[in-house]
Amino acid sequence: MKRVVIAGAGQGGFQVAASLRQDGFDGEVLLFGDEPGLPYQRPPLSKEYIKTGNAERLLFRNADFFDKNAIRYLDGRSLTTIDRADRTVELDDGQTHGFDHLVLALGARNRRLPIPGMDFDGVMQLRTLADAERIRAAIAPGLSLVVIGGGFIGLEIAATAAAAGARVTVLEATDRLMSRVVSPAISAHFLAMHQACGVDVRLGTMARGIRGNDRGRAAAVEIDEGASIEADIVLVSAGIVPNVEIAEAAGIYVQDGIRVNDLMETSDPHISAIGDCASFPFGRDGILIRLESVQNAIDQAKCVVQRLLGHPEPYDKVPWFWSDQAAFKLQIAGLTAGADHQVARASDDGAKLTVHCFRQDTLIGVETVNAPADHMMARKLLALPQAPTLGAVEAKDFDLKAVFA
Numbered sequence: 001m002k003r004v005v006i007a008g009a010g011q012g013g014f015q016v017a018a019s020l021r022q023d024g025f026d027g028e029v030l031l032f033g034d035e036p037g038l039p040y041q042r043p044p045l046s047k048e049y050i051k052t053g054n055a056e057r058l059l060f061r062n063a064d065f066f067d068k069n070a071i072r073y074l075d076g077r078s079l080t081t082i083d084r085a086d087r088t089v090e091l092d093d094g095q096t097h098g099f100d101h102l103v104l105a106l107g108a109r110n111r112r113l114p115i116p117g118m119d120f121d122g123v124m125q126l127r128t129l130a131d132a133e134r135i136r137a138a139i140a141p142g143l144s145l146v147v148i149g150g151g152f153i154g155l156e157i158a159a160t161a162a163a164a165g166a167r168v169t170v171l172e173a174t175d176r177l178m179s180r181v182v183s184p185a186i187s188a189h190f191l192a193m194h195q196a197c198g199v200d201v202r203l204g205t206m207a208r209g210i211r212g213n214d215r216g217r218a219a220a221v222e223i224d225e226g227a228s229i230e231a232d233i234v235l236v237s238a239g240i241v242p243n244v245e246i247a248e249a250a251g252i253y254v255q256d257g258i259r260v261n262d263l264m265e266t267s268d269p270h271i272s273a274i275g276d277c278a279s280f281p282f283g284r285d286g287i288l289i290r291l292e293s294v295q296n297a298i299d300q301a302k303c304v305v306q307r308l309l310g311h312p313e314p315y316d317k318v319p320w321f322w323s324d325q326a327a328f329k330l331q332i333a334g335l336t337a338g339a340d341h342q343v344a345r346a347s348d349d350g351a352k353l354t355v356h357c358f359r360q361d362t363l364i365g366v367e368t369v370n371a372p373a374d375h376m377m378a379r380k381l382l383a384l385p386q387a388p389t390l391g392a393v394e395a396k397d398f399d400l401k402a403v404f405a
């Protein structure tokens with residue numbers, strides 16, 4: 001293998017380049033992405049960055065790292081075409097680059113809502129540093145922010161904006177917050193917290209459209225039965241769509257994401273896909289999923305690198321995730337969607353919460369709030385061949401620590 005080309009310079013793409021060098025690859029590494037500047041991490045965009053505006057701290061590494069490690073990095077360049085027969089990629093600057101192996105780490109883009117008014121000034125979405133800069137500049141004491149979508153990113157911004165003195169309303173179409181990914185106990189905990197911070201949370205409420213003023217700026221979000229909520233800024237945070245189109249146009253198999261096997265190989269063995277853009281078989285049943293998390297992008301990148309270096313190992317990592325909202329750190333080990341039974345335990349002062357989630361008596365995930373030690377133990381627990389049963393966890397004297405004693 002002489003030349004690895006990595007398309008997409010976010011979390012996964014950067015990790016492939018860094019791990020190739022760290023693990024001794026001595027061929028050429030070309031990493032390119034369509035955003036300007038050096039590769040950076042996204043999680044702080046909806047957390048510290050909105051408060052501090054410190055973009056330097058977002059960078060994975062400074063420019064020296066790429067020089068020292070002989071990683072050729074091209075920013076502001078989009079992949080336009082993959083020629084599988086010639087094993088070349090074409091970029092929007094007209095350049096063509098050959099590859100022995102191509103890694104697609106193209107991430108995802110924000111889902112646009114099919115409602116009127118999405119193009120008014122003041123309607124924002126958050127995915128990139130440029131988006132975060134706009135949101136940060138717009139948030140100010142007293143202005144009214146309407147967040148459409150009560151998921152992780154919308155709620156992180158809601159908490160930060162409320163702390164900065166904005167009047168914040170969150171519209172969530174389902175009957176609880178973060179409903180796609182957390183248990184009802186966690187949803188209830190965060191609902192109470194956001195309300196205590198002064199956020200007006202409207203559950204079961206659909207945004208029907210965004211109304212503008214005569215200067216083309218967003219002025220209000222229309223909800224049910226003719227009602228509307230005044231808005232200076234609207235943040236639409238309604239999920240993401242994986243970037244699969246270029247792979248699909250090249251005849252690579254796509255199924256929700258760019259479909260890969262448990263070694264992260266696409267339907268073309270010379271091309272891998274990782275991170276937010278890839279769908280892969282998960283768990284014992286091999287159900288097809290796509291994960292949108294730092295852990296997944298990093299571990300899948302490492303999985304590809306090991307295979308390219310001649311040590312293939314099926315991808316089999318315990319998923320984990322976090323979200324910081326006001327003073328509350330939510331951490332999730334495993335995947336808890338689809339649980340049919342939950343065991344929730346709060347500390348006496350209510351500051352900490354741990355929820356064990358089961359499906360058919362099998363522990364599938366553990367959600368914690370402000371309990372990082374429990375989270376770390378849960379990650380180990382879920383990697384065990386035999387995790388505790390529902391009966392064991394329900395027992396009054398159940399102690400996570402005792403499992404490892």
Ligand code: FAD
Nearest residue numbers: 008010011012034042043078079107275276292293294297
């Ligand atoms: P990305 O990091 O998105 O990188 C993909 C890159 O490819 C992007 O730079 C994109 O512009 C580029 N690209 C796309 N198309 C092309 C093209 N045609 N040519 C060239 N380049 C292209 N995860 C957590 O685990 N915890 C968190 O707390 C958390 N918070 C988040 C907060 C925010 C605001 C966001 C947006 C995401 C957050 N995530 C979080 C998710 C996490 O950042 C992603 O799952 C992770 O970045 C995925 O890595 P990736 O490499 O697959 O995609």
